[in-house]
Amino acid sequence: MPKPLSTPQLSLLLAAIISLTPFSIDAYLPALSQISRDLGTDLHHLELTVSSFFIGYAFGSLVGGPLSDHKGRRLVAGIGLLCFMVASLAITMCESFESLLLLRFLQAASGGVTTVVVPAIVRDRFPRQQAAQVMSTIAFIMMAAPLVAPIVGSAILATWGWRPIFLFLAVYGLALYLLTRAFMPESRPNGEPPSAFSLKKTLSVYRFVLSHRQARPFLLIIVCSNAIFFSYLTQAAYLLYEYMGVTELQFPMVFSGFVVCLMIANRCNAFLLRTHDSLQILRWGLMAALIVASALLVAALFTGPGSLWVMGFVLLLISSLGFVNSNSQVNFLHFFGENSGTAASAMRASQMLVGASAGALVSALYNGTPVPLACVMLFMAGCAFVSMRKAGIAVDCEGGVVSP
Template sequence: MLNIHKRKPLLLTVMLAALVTLSPFAIDSYLAAMPMMATFFGVHGSVIELTITLYFLGFALGNFLGGPLSDSFGRKPIAVLGVAIYGISALLIPLCDHIELILILRFTQAFGGGFATVTSNVFIRDWFTGKEVARFVTIISMMMMLAPLFAPVIGAFLIEHQGWQGVFYFMFAFSVLLWISFFILIPESREKALITKKVSVKQLFEKYKIFFSDKQSVIMLFAISFSMAGLYIFLTGASFIYIEFFGVETASFPFLFGANVVLNILLSLVNTMLLKKKKPGFLLGIGMLLQLMAGVTLFIVVRQSAPSFEWVFACIVVFVGSLGLIFGNGTAAILNINPHVSGSANATIGITRFVLSFIIGSIMALFRTDNLIPIGTAMFCCTFIGNILYVWARKYV
């Protein structure tokens, strides 16, 4: 079992991919149910959107604590504890009658998801180095994107037969299966000599201090975080864009959403093959430029008096799909710079992108309009800033 990364790489990849699908399932499977939830609780749609933005905040906090704790206590204990918190929260959500309790539990669920997910990439960093890190992170990111492909379909089915509550019962069942499988099949990857089982507040922040003292890491961190934030802006407003603004049927929503995932997976596959000859930094630059082109076009299209559905759809698909070249390569670049604090480094990636998403998503929820201009503008700004930061940092990658 200690050499699972060598003897059973497929099993390792599948299990770590399943771990990082917790959040895609927690978000994408019930996007189409958000209008139904607004009606059920008698609140404005912007209040239901807070269940998404609060998830970003809880996930960031889970990353913040989970990363350094995995350095001190090992990866596996943090992973299984996070899955348990996620599952219990999901089970309690359908039992609530007040939206305030839903918001609290969504935050808790996200905390558990962040606590668990932050260990995935550092399992890889413990077992692999160099381009192998980029390759495995990309493969797992690609497999993770299968969750958004199937989650809306599963969600639509459950919503039709069980209502919005059925989606959360599904999350609970998935977490139970994952907890059992992970506990039995995946060994600890952290070297025993490095597992101190001790951590103080000073030590906790010291690990982040080490990370943020490195200029290369910080620039790259914000470059990919802004690019990823654009994705979460879309996720927050996806049901509004397609169901409310363009009047698409709920049953068709999964297919429109799935197109983003398909392109992301295809570019992830291409990225995996190109990594044999090209450096992660070069491929990252291509992905950043592709996303910027989509962002600029979307910025223009949403300002038309009657935005074209086809153009909006195409721009969003390219914008989200480009992350198949961005996330894996950007993450690998950061982790390879900071192998000695890889847990904290990976946590910082999650924290930053989700905090940014929470801030931007909350602002958009407060200033929601009946058109697509805020969404298109915010997505463009995210990729524009990300590209500027990448140009600044490219000499390091």
Template sequence: MPIKRDSKYFIQSITLLLAMLTSMSPLAIDTYLSSMPIMADYFDVSISKVEISLTVYFLGFALGNFFGGPLSDAFGRKKLAVTGITLYGISAIIMPLCTTIEQVWVLRAIQAFGGGFASVTAMVFVRDWFDGRQVARMATVIGMIMMFAPLVAPIIGTALGQLIGWQAIFHFLAGFSVVLWVLFVFLMPESREKHLLTKKITWKQFVGKYIIFMKSRKAVLLLLTTAFSMSGLFVFITSSSFMYLEYFGKEPKIFPLLFAANVVLNVALSFVNNRLLKRFETQKMLQTGLLLQLLAAIIIFVATLEASASFIIVFSGIVLFIGSLGMVFGNATAMILNLLPEISGSANAMIGVTRFIMSFIVGSIPALFYNGTLLPIGATMLVCCIVAVIIFWFYAKQITECKG
């Protein structure tokens, strides 16, 4: 029986369910990073071909967001979420049966599409039920819980990959999807009001929702700010195996601990952000997060200028870089959804689509300029941060002009 809105456990329950929903993709990405060399040996291909399964995931997730947002406005959040979880789970069940890396690519695309379908509804559930700063606070809390997925995912993935085999990682993802499917079907209420559920959508209506979004200059500026800020994260994720395991020669068993440090600071800053939102505007907190991230990017870039980069400096910069996102993503998302509540599903879809397409493109740049050093990684992360800060400056300037 779905949880009722007037239940005293309503907020705690939906927060946990939505955090699990948004954890689907971090789990699908981070569990198998340390097992990429094992998969490369299994399929007798180079590790770069295994890494393609990661970039394919980004693209599939973006497409899932693109179609899922408007469809959730028309058919309901819960129906789309359950459909996405189903696609995600079925592809995870089939993945261990693959005999070629190309089959993995196809199934990863399907898994990502399902993940995008499901995840795009998470923040829209929140926007349907709450507004104003409460959206930013809920987004931060969900993000804080969600970040435990990257904390435990490398640990689970390394253990399963090393002790059993890479196939066990996808068995785990399938099991997670089954549990989430059951919880959503029986406990999650529908948040979209019945009179707003058209149960149909034409191509004109579909595109029209995105046109409404694109006509809002403030929303577009915030969208691009978020996309460039988050792109730096995916530059690191895509390159983390090379950075830590090959360049710095760290043992696979400590790979999860290196990831854990990122998550710990991210959760800590998310908690600080949530407390400070009681006193400061969402825009101010977003600005602080962007400046912290820029500082981290500068530290990383300067360190990678050296022929032999210092592990401790690069590692510290990465931790601060990813930690600062605890003050960026939730605030930016809330600001966008509060601007356009009438098309919140499509607005949230635009966030996911733009973020993952940008990550797909930007995450591939270091590979194009690969020279055996960390400089392409450091330079790309710095450029992403500079562009994000500049775009946000234009947004802040427009807000000031409107107030004046």
């Protein structure tokens, strides 16, 4: 029987699990140039492995959630971590671009199976208001990964080459597996025993989740806020290198500054949750995002390259997401008790699909100015705000869990 964890300890473990994704992406990016030379392929071609990772992650998320509803969170997380470790070890022996592409897909799918149980576990164990605080804490801890991962990847790359980066990821996966086996309790509602997996039942639950009238506005808020962040990531290199003229040495410091501001916003959100309802904070965050996105478009239209106004508004907009993400996710999952794993899968897959589409749209509209980015961000902020306005009284603070 796993040893019981306090809420801070459980938050730390869940944050370490969900950090698999940023570590798998950001520790690998510094090595792309060396991998392209080693495998004899061009860098642009090799960037397909990043796309395959996102596709694999979305696929794994869709599979992992329903499995965890039927077989248990702890079991599915353990299997996902073992598969992640095996895929990472296999990548260290890659000799071709094709094998790397396939193994990155499998590594990401394993990571998706594992990490999708995190919001489901939070939903299982905590009431709505406390769940929002826990999710905010997890997000705060997890955001250290994009700061640390490139440094770790670059250090390993400079010392031993690119293959040991994936050996490091395999060791990280093994450590998480051992911690999960030792400390993660099963959290499925009422301690229900594992049940048989049914594709028909799973598709029925997905249909129920996506068509739920009261939960749907929160799902739209989640995907729109994620699309804002993906749009920023897509244009980060342009904004910093070309628009602001920062150097390669300055880039990681400025980029990290945005992450730090988002971390601070998450901590402020956790503090506000002690005295304010998560729905109220969510409304504040969405209103701030809409106002700042509008100001960003005005600044993009009427200022020139290197405008601190544009960068300042982008920074404020990204920071406002710290008051939106955790609160919208918790309120969405609140409607789904025994099906919270499947709901988390739908949420993660939708985030990836819409986020990637928004990033691709910004790239397609690129005209050498930040105007297309500002337009897409304002559109997404507007959709999220309208969705919140239409949500009405969507959550009963005393409960109100429903199932098909």
